[in-house]
Amino acid sequence: xxxxxxxxxxxxxxxxxxxxxxxxxxxxxxxxxxxxxxxxxxxxxxxxxxxxxxxxxxxxxxxxxxxxxxxxxxxxxxxxxxxxxxxxxxxxxxxxxxxxxxxxxxxxxxxxxxxxxxxxxxxxxxxxxxxxxxxxxxxxxxxxxxxxxxxxxxxxxxxxxxxxxxxxxxxxxxxxxxxxxxxxxxxxxxxxxxxxxxxxxxxxxxxxxxxxxxxxxxxxxxxxxxxxxxxxxxxxxxxxxxxxxxxxxxxxxxxxxxxxxxxxxxxxxxxxxxxxxxxxxxxxxxxxxxxxxxxxxxxxxxxxxxxxxxxxxxxxxxxxxxxxxxxxxxxxxxxxxxxxxxxxxxxxxxxxxxxxxxxxxxxxxxxxxxxxxxxxxxxxxxxxxxxxxxxxxxxxxxxxxxxxxxxxxxxxxxxxxxxxxxxxxxxxxxxxxxxxxxxxxxxxxxxxxxxxxxxxxxxxxxxxxxxxxxxxxxxxxxxxxxxxxxxxxxxxxxxxxxxxxxxxxxxxxxxxxxxxxxxxxxxxxxxxxxxxxxxxxxxxxxxxxxxxxxxxxxxxxxxxxxxxxxxxxxxxxxxxxxxxxxxxxxxxxxxxxxxxxxxxxxxxxxxxxxxxxxxxx
Numbered sequence: 001x002x003x004x005x006x007x008x009x010x011x012x013x014x015x016x017x018x019x020x021x022x023x024x025x026x027x028x029x030x031x032x033x034x035x036x037x038x039x040x041x042x043x044x045x046x047x048x049x050x051x052x053x054x055x056x057x058x059x060x061x062x063x064x065x066x067x068x069x070x071x072x073x074x075x076x077x078x079x080x081x082x083x084x085x086x087x088x089x090x091x092x093x094x095x096x097x098x099x100x101x102x103x104x105x106x107x108x109x110x111x112x113x114x115x116x117x118x119x120x121x122x123x124x125x126x127x128x129x130x131x132x133x134x135x136x137x138x139x140x141x142x143x144x145x146x147x148x149x150x151x152x153x154x155x156x157x158x159x160x161x162x163x164x165x166x167x168x169x170x171x172x173x174x175x176x177x178x179x180x181x182x183x184x185x186x187x188x189x190x191x192x193x194x195x196x197x198x199x200x201x202x203x204x205x206x207x208x209x210x211x212x213x214x215x216x217x218x219x220x221x222x223x224x225x226x227x228x229x230x231x232x233x234x235x236x237x238x239x240x241x242x243x244x245x246x247x248x249x250x251x252x253x254x255x256x257x258x259x260x261x262x263x264x265x266x267x268x269x270x271x272x273x274x275x276x277x278x279x280x281x282x283x284x285x286x287x288x289x290x291x292x293x294x295x296x297x298x299x300x301x302x303x304x305x306x307x308x309x310x311x312x313x314x315x316x317x318x319x320x321x322x323x324x325x326x327x328x329x330x331x332x333x334x335x336x337x338x339x340x341x342x343x344x345x346x347x348x349x350x351x352x353x354x355x356x357x358x359x360x361x362x363x364x365x366x367x368x369x370x371x372x373x374x375x376x377x378x379x380x381x382x383x384x385x386x387x388x389x390x391x392x393x394x395x396x397x398x399x400x401x402x403x404x405x406x407x408x409x410x411x412x413x414x415x416x417x418x419x420x421x422x423x424x425x426x427x428x429x430x431x432x433x434x435x436x437x438x439x440x441x442x443x444x445x446x447x448x449x450x451x452x453x454x455x456x457x458x459x460x461x462x463x464x465x466x467x468x469x470x471x472x473x474x475x476x477x478x479x480x481x482x483x484x485x486x487x488x489x490x491x492x493x494x495x496x497x498x499x500x501x502x503x504x505x506x507x508x509x510x511x512x513x514x515x516x517x518x519x520x521x522x523x524x525x526x527x528x529x530x531x532x533x534x535x536x537x538x539x540x541x542x543x544x545x546x547x548x549x550x551x552x553x554x555x556x557x558x559x560x561x562x563x564x565x566x567x568x569x570x571x572x573x574x575x576x577x578x579x580x581x582x583x584x585x586x587x588x589x590x591x592x593x594x595x596x597x598x599x600x601x602x603x604x605x606x607x608x609x610x611x612x613x614x615x616x617x
Contacts, residue, residue: 110250112304113235115297116186116227117251121258122293123193123220126286127155128356129266129374132363133283137201138213148364148467152575154214158221159563159571166559167324169226173233173555174323177314179306181555182230186301188223190294192216197287225567229559236546237309237554242396245613248542249392252535255355256385263378265289267371309551323556327549336548337561339609343544344565346408346601347537349594351566352573353415354530355381357590360574361419362523365469365587366426367512376524384531388539395540399611404544405602407536412598415591418526425519425526429510430469437507439465439472441585443483446474457483457494464497466582468511470504473585547612569597 127134135151165185173181195216202209231251239247265286273282313319320326328334355377362373395403423431446458458474461483465472482494488507492499505511549557577590584590 109235109238109304110247112300113231114251114254115293115300116182116189116231117254118258118261119186119189119193119290119293119297120224120227121255122262122290123189123258124355125259125262126266128359129262129370130283130286131155131360132370133279134213136279137203137283138199138210139202148578150210152578154210154217156572156575157214158217158224159567161218161221162225162563162567162571163560165222165225166229166563167225167556168222170229170327170556170559171323173226173230174320174553177306177310178230178234178237178555179301179304181226182234182301182304183298185223185227185230186294186297189220189227190290190297192219192223193287193290194294195219195287197284221567225559225563228562229555232542232546232558233555234304234307236543237307237551239543241616244547245392245395245400245540245543246389247392248546249388249539251542252388252392252538253385255534255538256381256388259355259378259381262286263374267374270371313552318552320552323553327553327557327560333549333553333557337557340545340548340558341561341565342601342604343404343541343609344562345569346404346411346565346598346605347541348566348569348571349573349597349601350407350411350530350533350537350570352570353411353591353594354527354534356570356574357577357594358422358527358530360578361422361587362426364467366423366430367469367510368426368518372518372520376520376527379524380527380531383528384535387532387535391536391539392543395543395613399613400540400544400547401605401609401611403540404537404609405605407533408598408602408605410536411533412595412602414529415595415598416588418529419588419591422523422526425522427510427513428517429508429514433508433510434471437488437509438486439470439504440475440486441465441472441483442475442477442486444477444480446476446483461485461495461500462582462585464500465585466578466587468501468504468509469587470509471586471588544612547615548610 131151132148134154135147138154139147139150141147169181169185172184193216196213199212199216200209205212232248235248235251236244269282269285270278326333328337359373359377362368362376363370368376391403423434441458441461443456443458443461445456446462462472462474485492485495485500485503487503490503490507492503495503501511545558545562546554573594576593580590580593581587
């Protein structure tokens with residue numbers, strides 16, 4: 001039986017009118033394994049017995065009771081302890097939700113649980129949308145590719161420490177409770193996000209600006225490590241059986257809302273402010289404005305109560321003393337952790353491709369204005385939002401596993417065609433240039449190095465070509481002379497960026513996408529397909545994670561593999577894809593990273609991942 005939110009109705013069905021003694025018993029004790037206090041207030045109704053006189057039924061129907069969660073030591077008693085002395089005639093008692101009150105109670109829980117996700121996605125999209133500008137503000141200039149890669153690495157740094165946060169806050173959540181941990185993670189996330197808007201730039205503070213940005217991203221990641229597991233555990237432990245997939249899928253819709261808020265704010269600021277104003281100080285506003293979201297989140301979460309599952313464990317003395325050791329020391333539970341890590345790696349590959357790499361690809365490679373890219377991505381994400389609920393509901397009917405694996409299979413098969421189609425519909429001139437115009441870099445020493453200035457002319461030229469979105473081939477020779485660039489029969493000896501750019505334009509390379517040739521509608525459809533795969537794997541995964549582990553180890557066991565898989569794979573995907581593109585000289589090469597992961601997850605999941613949707617929490 002599910003937990004009764006505050007204000008829910010108590011329905012009593014029986015064959016005799018409960019006496020005053022019974023009413024008192026219900027006020028002070030409980031009949032089911034739930035924590036409630038019953039008071040005589042006109043909020044609920046007593047259902048009359050089928051037998052008995054009309055007068056007796058009428059009198060019974062006038063009795064009013066109301067159910068309220070009670071958490072003080074003085075009044076907490078379990079209804080299962082109620083013996084109903086002298087009331088043996090009452091053979092059936094049921095406690096159910098009133099439809100209206102249940103909806104109100106469920107929404108309160110859903111909103112409180114999803115606010116952390118909304119904060120997380122808002123921060124992601126703001127950072128992603130401003131990544132190019134942030135690279136100018138917090139990293140040394142002179143090599144745009146290295147600065148942009150540094151921004152992506154700072155973005156990924158938050159994901160790097162998420163597993164540590166998962167262990168720390170997962171243990172706290174399993175030992176001291178879900179609610180307290182919930183509040184701590186939210187406050188840390190909010191303070192770090194606001195802090196980015198207050199940082200000095202590299203021009204003002206030098207390397208300390210870069211270090212400060214990375215530190216704040218690390219704090220955000222550390223807090224996020226405990227936030228996701230807490231939200232999933234909290235909502236799943238309240239969700240009724242048969243609706244767990246649907247109810248927890250509300251957590252994933254925060255991606256759409258977070259993106260919408262972030263895009264509206266950034267686009268609004270860009271339209272109101274001049275380019276120089278936004279570049280100078282306007283970029284800080286999206287980070288600073290999150291203070292209002294933090295205040296609202298903290299207020300709502302402070303009103304929540306501990307989950308009924310944790311309270312029952314605490315009352316029964318079943319709280320784990322060492323959830324980390326039990327989660328990763330027991331062979332059976334460790335096997336489940338490994339399987340969840342594999343599934344979450346598929347999630348990370350899909351969401352990193354969908355939400356981040358697609359934006360960078362359309363903006364930097366295809367050459368679309370950032371406002372157009374944000375409009376396309378925002379439209380697709382909003383259109384996909386209802387599908388999270390659909391796939392969550394579907395997983396309650398046919399199981400979590402079929403929905404999860406279908407997403408991985410579709411992603412593995414269609415990712416390359418989708419991105420090639422983006423080039424076709426976004427910049428057909430670039431597509432023709434890539435097909436008809438070979439570009440080669442000929443040199444003896446060409447070795448791509450991350451986070452350091454180019455060590456050779458070949459390194460410099462390769463980085464410039466990649467930054468321009470040009471596919472090229474590296475031809476290594478034994479000649480120690482100057483590096484050469486061959487473009488459509490022309491040979492340039494150690495060209496600088498301007499000479500290289502002029503030669504490429506003369507050969508037909510489009511520096512930017514032609515607005516007259518951009519098919520925005522088809523680009524939105526293609527991004528929608530990527531979002532569709534994300535909805536398929538993201539919607540049921542919260543319920544899957546919660547059902548996979550026992551309650552006493554749930555928070556810790558699910559948090560670590562989730563952030564190792566989804567966090568590391570997805571968080572570092574933009575950086576990894578960009579590095580592979582530069583190394584192999586093709587803006588499609590890095591797509592093998594998410595494609596290979598999705599394929600492996602599908603094959604392993606098909607044979608080893610269990611079905612969980614019928615399990616009892």
